[in-house]
Amino acid sequence: MMTSFQSVAVIGAGAWGTALAALAARARRDVVLHARNSESAKQIAATRANPKLSGVRLDASIKVTGDIALAADADIILIATPAQDLRAAVTALAPHLAATKPVIACAKGIERGTHKFMTEVIAEAAPNAIPAILSGPSFAADVARGLPTAVTLAAQDETLASTLVQALGSATFRPYHTTDVRGVEIGGAAKNVLAIAAGIAIGRKLGASAQAALTTRGFAELARLGRACGARSETMAGLSGLGDLILTCSSPQSRNLALGIALGRGEQRPREKLAEGEFTAPVLVELAASQDVDMPVSNAVAAILSGALTIDEAIESLLTRPFKAEG
Numbered sequence: 376m377m378t379s380f381q382s383v384a385v386i387g388a389g390a391w392g393t394a395l396a397a398l399a400a401r402a403r404r405d406v407v408l409h410a411r412n413s414e415s416a417k418q419i420a421a422t423r424a425n426p427k428l429s430g431v432r433l434d435a436s437i438k439v440t441g442d443i444a445l446a447a448d449a450d451i452i453l454i455a456t457p458a459q460d461l462r463a464a465v466t467a468l469a470p471h472l473a474a475t476k477p478v479i480a481c482a483k484g485i486e487r488g489t490h491k492f493m494t495e496v497i498a499e500a501a502p503n504a505i506p507a508i509l510s511g512p513s514f515a516a517d518v519a520r521g522l523p524t525a526v527t528l529a530a531q532d533e534t535l536a537s538t539l540v541q542a543l544g545s546a547t548f549r550p551y552h553t554t555d556v557r558g559v560e561i562g563g564a565a566k567n568v569l570a571i572a573a574g575i576a577i578g579r580k581l582g583a584s585a586q587a588a589l590t591t592r593g594f595a596e597l598a599r600l601g602r603a604c605g606a607r608s609e610t611m612a613g614l615s616g617l618g619d620l621i622l623t624c625s626s627p628q629s630r631n632l633a634l635g636i637a638l639g640r641g642e643q644r645p646r647e648k649l650a651e652g653e654f655t656a657p658v659l660v661e662l663a664a665s666q667d668v669d670m671p672v673s674n675a676v677a678a679i680l681s682g683a684l685t686i687d688e689a690i691e692s693l694l695t696r697p698f699k700a701e702g
């Protein structure tokens with residue numbers, strides 16, 4: 376089973392799912408893209424376009440289907456739904472998984488209510504799945520267009536992680552493998568919350584120096600949570616941690632940054648696009664509190680989103696913290 380990995384299914388035909396299907400086709404895999412709504416599947420199949428990722432033409436070799444059983448037949452399955460929908464997607468897949476096979480989480484977040492990470496949700500919902508995670512600095516639009524991207528792919532078993540990299544990698548999509556599953560999951564989840572903070576600073580015109588300070592102190596808290604959860608420091612400083620934090624805190628393409636900018640300007644939140652940080656913020660701060668980890672920037676974002684603090688009160692609370700040693 377571990378040597379072939381010729382076929383790949385992507386579950387979740389949104390922006391990221393469509394880009395993942397494109398990259399797997401570029402890696403010369405046989406690709407199935409699954410949309411839960413069969414009308415959407417038919418429309419994407421007929422037009423070779425997905426309104427969720429405009430301007431991208433789907434390669435003719437990619438099969439688009441509403442049939443989950445067809446997706447479950449693939450050698451590798453990628454789950455590209457939003458994090459809070461991953462359990463439902465894997466639960467629907469589970470009865471069709473006849474053999475043990477890798478199921479790779481491509482969502483960035485932590486499940487609300489349970490505080491479970493994406494690979495934990497996969498393991499619970501599909502006993503036949505070998506959970507893995509793919510995360511890193513990569514906008515769907517860049518990946519779909521074949522622009523150079525590097526990400527991290529983690530599985531508990533190093534040989535499996537490396538074989539998955541061989542199956543999905545290409546000249547322009549370069550996954551690095553690791554066994555530090557938890558480190559990769561924490562980086563991807565936390566960076567979205569921190570990007571909302573960076574956006575608020577931009578929207579409030581706090582200046583480029585504040586922006587750099589916020590991103591750096593954001594990284595300190597991401598790394599602190601990683602340490603508390605047993606992650607490796609190289610992972611936190613790698614593509615799925617610092618790398619994705621830099622991308623998301625600095626690119627206007629980021630939906631999390633855009634949400635923060637709108638909040639900072641006092642505008643209506645852009646509701647039509649998914650900003651995972653909004654859903655991750657409350658569970659991230661609960662998780663940090665349960666581990667006794669100090670995450671002041673994330674706390675401020677969660678408090679702003681819940682209405683517990685105004686933006687000015689949250690900024691004031693960050694600026695009046697006692698001076699301390701860096702770390």
Ligand SMILES: NC(=O)C1=CN([C@@H]2O[C@H](COP(=O)(O)OP(=O)(O)OC[C@H]3O[C@@H](n4cnc5c(N)ncnc54)[C@H](OP(=O)(O)O)[C@@H]3O)[C@@H](O)[C@H]2O)C=CC1
Nearest residue numbers: 387388389390391411456457458460463464482483514515
């Ligand atoms: N976009 C990007 O650049 C990147 C996104 N990611 C991550 O990927 C995840 C998805 O993001 P993105 O693709 O942008 O979001 P989108 O909103 O573009 O798409 C989400 C897709 O998931 C589908 N979906 C939701 N629930 C289910 C379910 N239970 N079963 C099957 N499909 C389901 C939706 O279907 P429907 O249309 O029927 O609602 C929709 O097509 C997020 O966690 C994000 O952080 C990671 C890297 C890059």
Ligand SMILES: O=C(CO)COP(=O)(O)O
Nearest residue numbers: 511512513514629630631
């Ligand atoms: O995860 C991403 C880039 O790595 C996408 O970021 P946004 O969800 O903020 O657009």
